[in-house]
Amino acid sequence: MFSKACEYGIKATIFIAIKSYEGVRVSPKEIAKEIDSPEAFTAKILQALVRHDVISSLKGAYGGFEIAKDRIPLVKLADIVNAIDGDAIYNGCGLGLHKCSETHPCPVHDKFKAIREGLKDMLERTSLEELALDIKSGASFLKV
Amino acid sequence: MFSKACEYGIKATIFIAIKSYEGVRVSPKEIAKEIDSPEAFTAKILQALVRHDVISSLKGAYGGFEIAKDRIPLVKLADIVNAIDGDAIYNGCGLGLHKCSETHPCPVHDKFKAIREGLKDMLERTSLEELALDIKSGASFLKV
């Protein structure tokens, strides 16, 4: 459903949020260990998330990745997905037609529309905050 | 959402169904032209569909691909997707955890479950017959 890059990006952002609640910045090494991902590749994804203002970073000694506490409830899953995979998931045609529309629909246009909208809705409604709190409470897990 | 291979497979199967209603077999060349796909790659996908008994083929002169008329209403979108992309869409974890389950869920486990089940349901309910009839009636399109 999502690319590997996006999977890592979501898990990394959740971990950064948890650490940011504690007021500590984290390194790609620490993140990769926690979410069980390749470190260098994860670092690249973090760069993309910074560029898209999902998270922020501080270079140099005592630097690392963080996210402002007051932004955590405002960041939605959709923001993370969008920063990494773009909006193809919502907007692209299910069968790859270049000009798929109501007036020139692909064979699965309507059937997919419902699924897509459900997905879009879920991504836009789900906040980083609730995902992070579930991890903190032990209700969900970032690896294995 | 789906792989290119799967997109081609779905469109190819629909076209084969339409031609099979007319009692004529079709070649990869004709199919590729009709669905706007790379011919040789499409041929490989057709082989996979034959191996999984979604469609059937006849080698040699006057051969080609076809699907028995009485099977058209029985074949579901899910059969085509399964033959090409497997069942990762329904069963894999949304965030790539190896052991994602009710008792050890990833952060988006429940939210994805709903989407997944909607998708699965749709794929299992949608028949090749209705897709083919929509193309025949001009209600939907296979290319552009």
Add this chain to the structure above:
DNA sequence: TTTAATTCGGATATTTTTATCCTTTTTATT
């Protein structure tokens, strides 16, 4: 039985995605 038309299957090429490595830039501390 020969021929022509066709799918099948293996080998290979290209492109995209995933992953790694190394140098440069930035920054807090000493």
Add this chain to the structure above:
DNA sequence: AATAAAAAGGATAAAAATATCCGAATTAAA
């Protein structure tokens, strides 16, 4: 100002997905 720690960014490598090519096997018809 010097130093050490860290992200940024570019170059490269490996793996997977997409795509092409060609010879072998099969088949219907002449």
